[in-house]
Amino acid sequence: MPQQFWKPGTDKPRILEDEEGGVVFFAPSLSSASSSSSRFGYASIGSQRQRLPVYKYRTAILYLVETHATTIIVGETGSGKTTQIPQYLKEAGWADGGRVIACTQPRRLAVQSVASRVAEEMDVKLGEEVGYTIRFEDVTNPAATMIKFLTDGIQRRRPELRLIISSATIEAKSMSDFFQTSKKHRGPEDHELVPRKVPAVLSVEGRGFNVQIHYVVEPVSDYVQATVSTVLSIHDQEPAGDILVFLTGQDDIDAAIQLLAEEAHASRKISSGLIVLPLYSSLPRAEQDLVFSPTPRGKRKVVISTNIAETSLTLEGVVYVVDSGFSKQQFYNPISDIENLVVAPISKASARQRAGRAGRVRPGKCYRLYTEEYFVNEMSSVGIPEMQRSKLVSCVIQLKALGIDNILGFDWPASPPPEAMIRALEVLYSLGVLDDDAKLTSPVGFQAAEIPLDPMISKMILSSNQLGCSEEIITIAAILSIQSIWVSGKGVQKELDEAKLRFAAAEGDHVTFLNVYKGFLQSGKSSQWCHKNYMNYQAMKKVIEIREQLRRTALRLGIVLRSCEGDILAVRKAVTAGFFANASRLEAFSHNGMYKTVRGSQEVYIHPSSVLFSVYINMVDVQGVTMWKCKCCESTKGFYKQ
DNA sequence: GAGCACTGC
Numbered sequence: 001m002p003q004q005f006w007k008p009g010t011d012k013p014r015i016l017e018d019e020e021g022g023v024v025f026f027a028p029s030l031s032s033a034s035s036s037s038s039r040f041g042y043a044s045i046g047s048q049r050q051r052l053p054v055y056k057y058r059t060a061i062l063y064l065v066e067t068h069a070t071t072i073i074v075g076e077t078g079s080g081k082t083t084q085i086p087q088y089l090k091e092a093g094w095a096d097g098g099r100v101i102a103c104t105q106p107r108r109l110a111v112q113s114v115a116s117r118v119a120e121e122m123d124v125k126l127g128e129e130v131g132y133t134i135r136f137e138d139v140t141n142p143a144a145t146m147i148k149f150l151t152d153g154i155q156r157r158r159p160e161l162r163l164i165i166s167s168a169t170i171e172a173k174s175m176s177d178f179f180q181t182s183k184k185h186r187g188p189e190d191h192e193l194v195p196r197k198v199p200a201v202l203s204v205e206g207r208g209f210n211v212q213i214h215y216v217v218e219p220v221s222d223y224v225q226a227t228v229s230t231v232l233s234i235h236d237q238e239p240a241g242d243i244l245v246f247l248t249g250q251d252d253i254d255a256a257i258q259l260l261a262e263e264a265h266a267s268r269k270i271s272s273g274l275i276v277l278p279l280y281s282s283l284p285r286a287e288q289d290l291v292f293s294p295t296p297r298g299k300r301k302v303v304i305s306t307n308i309a310e311t312s313l314t315l316e317g318v319v320y321v322v323d324s325g326f327s328k329q330q331f332y333n334p335i336s337d338i339e340n341l342v343v344a345p346i347s348k349a350s351a352r353q354r355a356g357r358a359g360r361v362r363p364g365k366c367y368r369l370y371t372e373e374y375f376v377n378e379m380s381s382v383g384i385p386e387m388q389r390s391k392l393v394s395c396v397i398q399l400k401a402l403g404i405d406n407i408l409g410f411d412w413p414a415s416p417p418p419e420a421m422i423r424a425l426e427v428l429y430s431l432g433v434l435d436d437d438a439k440l441t442s443p444v445g446f447q448a449a450e451i452p453l454d455p456m457i458s459k460m461i462l463s464s465n466q467l468g469c470s471e472e473i474i475t476i477a478a479i480l481s482i483q484s485i486w487v488s489g490k491g492v493q494k495e496l497d498e499a500k501l502r503f504a505a506a507e508g509d510h511v512t513f514l515n516v517y518k519g520f521l522q523s524g525k526s527s528q529w530c531h532k533n534y535m536n537y538q539a540m541k542k543v544i545e546i547r548e549q550l551r552r553t554a555l556r557l558g559i560v561l562r563s564c565e566g567d568i569l570a571v572r573k574a575v576t577a578g579f580f581a582n583a584s585r586l587e588a589f590s591h592n593g594m595y596k597t598v599r600g601s602q603e604v605y606i607h608p609s610s611v612l613f614s615v616y617i618n619m620v621d622v623q624g625v626t627m628w629k630c631k632c633c634e635s636t637k638g639f640y641k642q
Numbered sequence: 643g644a645g646c647a648c649t650g651c
Contacts, residue, residue, distance in 0.1 A: 135650055307646050328646035452650035553651060608643040
């Protein structure tokens with residue numbers, strides 16, 4: 001057992017029973033707040049740590065963790081829950097005897113920055129007592145690390161394990177119900193040494209300032225137009241402070257910026273002093289960084305952003321938030337096996353998170369472009385869980401690798417649609433990853449589970465071994481794992497298309513990627529070369545990094561790293577071994593390039609980002625060699641460039 | 643003529 005920090009009968013925190021949910025709440029025990037700081041030698045940072053809202057709950061948190069298998073902590077941004085709770089646990093002895101306090105974070109960047117922060121607060125070297133592990137980096141020392149931050153990992157089921165879930169937006173009640181009724185927690189009840197199965201729930205206030213919410217009186221028909229009007233009226237009537245606008249995607253954002261420029265120009269009085277900046281993930285790094293530059297005196301910054309500013313990055317200086325009420329969300333249709341991005345209404349949890357972004361520096365205002373009636377009566381309290389709108393192949397393979405065989409009977413916090421589950425099992429079976437009994441096959445299934453990629457890509461890599469083209473396939477896999485190797489196409493569409501043509505191979509995008517990678521290496525991994533060819537240099541560096549990681553994984557799995565030296569047929573065979581389920585046939589007499597999938601006769605089209613989109617559509621025979629002929633000129637393109 | 647945001651041994 002860990003070192004006792006609380007002795008029954010001495011300084012017991014006050015317990016409040018929540019009437020509705022029956023979950024246990026603890027009021028802050030203020031008397032204990034001042035007692036423990038001197039025991040730990042972080043004097044310089046100590047007082048700073050004590051000012052965090054979570055500090056008041058230190059004793060309560062430690063008590064809950066000791067007496068409950070699961071503790072759920074709801075705390076807003078800035079409460080200090082992420083940086084402080086692991087330290088409280090360490091101080092209370094939870095990392096003694098070789099144990100490790102593991103703290104998972106949903107983002108790689110968050111893992112790195114939180115780990116550095118905690119190491120700094122504890123005055124230790126990062127990678128020793130405090131470390132972190134993410135996909136491409138392991139900054140820990142197994143002999144010394146007591147607090148370890150990591151991206152979504154896996155923890156074993158053990159009676160002495162304590163699970164702490166902390167979130168700003170979590171729906172504590174449903175999460176609590178899950179852990180209470182979960183089959184995983186069946187076992188002896190109420191033994192003295194056994195922690196309570198009922199999860200404890202604790203709310204910690206944030207450090208944010210009050211945000212005044214404004215709703216529109218009538219529903220708006222055009223949220224881009226409404227956004228622009230709202231921004232201009234804030235600028236006209238409200239005191240200094242930056243504005244953060246939430247729209248759905250690049251199209252919306254570009255349209256809003258243009259409209260804003262036009263309307264601001266029309267009324268010159270208010271046009272001065274506005275710095276309007278877009279923000280979305282595919283924006284080049286240099287342009288993204290502009291949003292972090294301090295606003296010059298007398299100016300007002302307007303950042304028009306996607307959801308990226310809701311959770312992934314934080315802008316200081318924002319006092320006004322304009323919330324369109326929409327975001328783009330991915331949906332998966334298991335019947336057609338197609339993933340779609342659709343503009344959908346956000347949840348109340350999202351709306352609150354967005355509003356909170358206005359209260360980081362001082363009291364702020366949030367302008368919601370929907371009615372209060374809509375917020376109260378129609379907006380759903382939480383969004384549809386990701387599990388219910390995703391492909392499940394990766395998830396199923398991970399569960400199988402954990403030894404959970406009865407996937408259909410698994411108790412999910414949110415059950416995915418049965419069709420999606422069946423589809424995933426079907427695909428994994430066809431890939432040879434699962435056998436007739438839906439168990440992982442040996443070696444393919446176990447090997448595929450070791451590769452952190454979509455199983456279709458994993459299978460492609462595994463197949464490349466016998467085909468003698470693992471070096472090429474690993475390059476392709478690395479490029480498929482990043483969003484895009486090209487620069488964002490808006491405004492330079494023609495130039496980008498021309499650049500793509502310099503590398504285009506008639507075999508399609510995979511082989512084109514090999515041409516690109518070869519060119520990048522030949523340029524000496526030059527950033528100028530990337531710039532000249534409309535390629536994203538940051539993305540190419542990432543490709544090199546992922547490629548190295550995949551090579552190490554492949555070696556561990558016994559794959560021989562070998563180049564096929566231009567035998568592109570081998571590469572195509574490997575790609576097919578992974579992606580045959582997507583095979584499609586061009587419809588006879590199709591005038592618009594419609595294909596139908598072999599498996600389900602699902603209508604599909606070549607994506608506009610593909611090198612095979614529209615440009616090279618006509619196959620011609622030139623002296624026995626099949627060439628692709630350009631639709632708009634007489635040029636032809638050969639196959640893979642030797 | 644299209645690209646919300648993320649992750650994984």
